[in-house]
Amino acid sequence: MQRTVDFKLPHFFNYPPYFTLQPVRETREKQVQLWKELILDYCRSQKMYIISLEEDFPLFSNPKIERSLSYEAKEVFLAALVSEGRAEWIDKNHKKCLVLWLRIQDWANYILDFVKENGLEVTTIEDIRSGIETHGTELAGIDRGVLMRALRLLEQKGKAVIFKGSSADDEGVKFSV
Amino acid sequence: MSVGAADWLPAATVMASGRPVLSAGEIERHLLPLVDLEPEENPRLAPLRGCLLVLTSHRLVFLHEASLSARALPLASIIHTYPPHRRHNHSPLRSLFSSSSSSSSSHHPRIRIQISLPLSRSEVVAVVVTCKADVDVFYGRLLEVIRTRAWEATASAAPASGAxxxxxxxxxxxxxxxxxxxxxxxxxxxxxxxxxxxxxxxxxxxxxxxxxxxxxxxxMMELAEKMRQKLLTNSSAQSNSNDEEMGSKQDLQDLLLSVGIVSPVTKETAGALYHQQLSRQLADFVRVPVERAGGMMALVDVYCLFNRARGTELISPEDLLQACSLWEKFDVPVMLRKFDSGVKVIQTKTHSDDEVFARISSLAQKPDALLKGISPSDAAFTLGIAPALAKEHLLNAENKGLLCRDVSPDGFRFYINLFNEIDLQNIHLPKTHGLYHTWISVATAAH
The missing domain is CATH 1.10.287 (Helix Hairpins)
Incomplete structure (x- = not known):
């Protein structure tokens, strides 16, 4: 994974204690918050949805100051995101994490706005993920699972209907704007 | 009850720790708690009650611990001592002749002593031992001390006259x-x-x-003390001498200062009072070195220093710990402190952590420390204390939120805590002032 240039890391990324899990409660609380913000910011800018504890993640090490997070530290920071509803473990062993830089509710609202703006009352799932209109929005390359959950939420509220499309793996959506 | 009433005996000075002040060359030989001193013949002399009796090579000191006052009977004034005896109940003849004033303590062993007081003829007084101590041992020591006549040796300052x-x-x-x-x-x-x-x-x-x-x-010990005094006056006179010289002088001073407790409290002399007396002597002893070490010393260091000063009568670590833990009961200027990590130190009661924190904080804010942090040995060097102790101070400062840690292959280092300086709303916003700003400018210059 390559860190793209358009994400500017904050200054404290070069602060060595940022990479050591702080034992003192108050200090750690602040540290955890800073990590949560940074992870969400980064994932949003890089359109990343999955963080795996066992694979390299650009944020979790800083070669410039030769520091990297311990496994325990990564787990603590991700667990903090999970407890706030900004992430979800996607396996039982808590090795992989789905990061929700927008909550499902926020995604649903975002999709609704997007559909209104572009006049796409009827479209396909694939079009939402990679259509021409999607280009340049948050929806570009959205995790399929996240998208489906947002759409189902809209369906529950009576704002959308998901239906089977022409091919087996393509589904269509009809929005009632 | 204080000993003030017994003004027929000279007063003796007592330290705040409750230990008698010994004169030059005076050595403590035995201690007995709960001792009365009763004049047997002259009713005008007031008795002493419930005293700690300290037999030294020069005197019998009757110390009243509650009031921290004492009276001393110089051994030089003793004319004769009678072996201890008990007044048994089955001897009606004895009880008939016993003086009426001492009926309360008639079952306790008494050692009668004939003394010559200034401005009066000789008197007979009785040392009444009301505790369950071995009186014969005490009597043996007393005879031995009187025979040795150490007070004369000191008075004439003649060497080798001790035997x-x-x-x-x-x-x-x-x-x-x-x-x-x-x-x-x-x-x-x-x-x-x-x-x-x-x-x-x-x-x-x-x-x-x-x-x-x-x-x-x-x-030799007197010589060492003289040399130390001389060094002290010298170093204050020529304060512009270079650091290295000062350092070696300091070392020499340390060496000389640690030469000696003349009369160490031992199990043999103090018996059951051993830990209590040891505790008091330790309190007197550590005050100076602890103050010089900046108000705090590791227990291990104190152990070494104390035993070196004692020379031969070494104490065990358990004895030291017990002596320290007894301080809570006495009014002494030092205390035992246990850090969260379990490290035990001795500190003066006036010692304040805030002062140490202020110094650590300013150390951690130096440009170099902002960038690379500080290690316990850095702090030890700056604060002039042992690394183990410096680490305790750093951990304490971390606990207070002053510092935070960095554990890496390079080791365990501490940085000034910047976490609270960073704005959570906008993590990319560099502040235009304050600690975070200072750190950013130092860090960006370096990377």
Whole structure:
């Protein structure tokens, strides 16, 4: 994974204690918050949805100051995101994490706005993920699972209907704007 | 009850720790708690009650611990001592003749002493031992001390006069030894007796040498004290001498200062009062070194220093710990402190952590420390304390939120805590002032 240039890391990324899990409660609380913000910011800018504890993640090490997070530290920071509803473990062993830089509710609202703006009352799932209109929005390359959950939420509220499309793996959506 | 009433005896000075102040060359020989002193013949002399009796080489000190006051009976004024005796109930004749004033303590063993007081004829007083201590041991010590006449040795300052006992006793026995032919079983026994006696003689000679050595050691200690005083005055006179010289002077001073507790409290002299008295002596001893070390010293260091000062009568770590833990009961200027990590230190009661925190904080804000953090040894160097202690201070400062840690392959280092300086709303916003700003400017210049 390559860190793209358009994400500017904050200054404290070069602060060595940022990479050591702080034992003192108050200090750690602040540290955890800073990590949560940074992870969400980064994932949003890089359109990343999955963080795996066992694979390299650009944020979790800083070669410039030769520091990297311990496994325990990564787990603590991700667990903090999970407890706030900004992430979800996607396996039982808590090795992989789905990061929700927008909550499902926020995604649903975002999709609704997007559909209104572009006049796409009827479209396909694939079009939402990679259509021409999607280009340049948050929806570009959205995790399929996240998208489906947002759409189902809209369906529950009576704002959308998901239906089977022409091919087996393509589904269509009809929005009632 | 204070000892003020007994003004027929000279007052003795007592330290705040509750230990008697000993004069030069005076050595503590035995302690007995709960002792009364009763004049037997003269009712105008007020008795002393419930005192700690300290037998030194020079005096009998009657110390009233609650009021921290004491009276002393100089051994030089003792004319005669009578062996201890108990007034048994089954002896009606004795109880008939017993003085009415001492009826309360009539079951306790008494040691009667004839003394000569200034401005009066001789008096007979009784040392009444009301605790369950071995009076005979005390009496033996008392006789020994009186025979040694150490007060005269100090007065005339004559060396090697500490052992007149052995000198007086040994030749007499040699005169008595009549050579008998070695015949039969009796002969073998006699031969055995002779070897035994000559071994005893050798031993006595050896102890005589030891006594000579001891009195020399005393002179050495006086010399060391003089040298230290001289060094102190010198170093204050020429304060512009270079650091290295000052350092070596400091070392020498440390060496000299640690030469000696003249009269260490021992299990032998203090008996049941051992830990209590040890605790008091330790409190007197550590005050100076602890203050010089910046108000705090590791228990291990104190142990070494204290035992070095004691020289021969070494104490065990358990004894030290017990002595320290007894401080809570006395009004002494030092205390035992246990850090969260379990490290134990001795600190003065006036010692404040805030001062240490301020110094650590300013150390951690130096440009170099902002960038690379500080290690316990850095802090030890700057604060002038042991690294183990410095680490405790750093951990303490971390606990207070002053510092935070960095654990890496390079080791365990501490940085000034920037976490609270960073704005959570906008993590990319560099502040235009404050600690975070300072750190950013230093960090960006370096990377």
């Amino acid at each position: 007149p006992v052995a000198e007086g006793a040994a030749p007499a026995e040699e005169d008595l030894a009549i050579r008998m032919p070695v015949v039969g079983v009796a002969g073998i026994l006699r031969k055995e007796q002779e070897t035994w006696e000559s071994a005893g003689q050798n031993l006595q000679d050896a102890f005589q040498d030891l006594n000579a050595l001891m009195s020399k050691a005393k002179e």
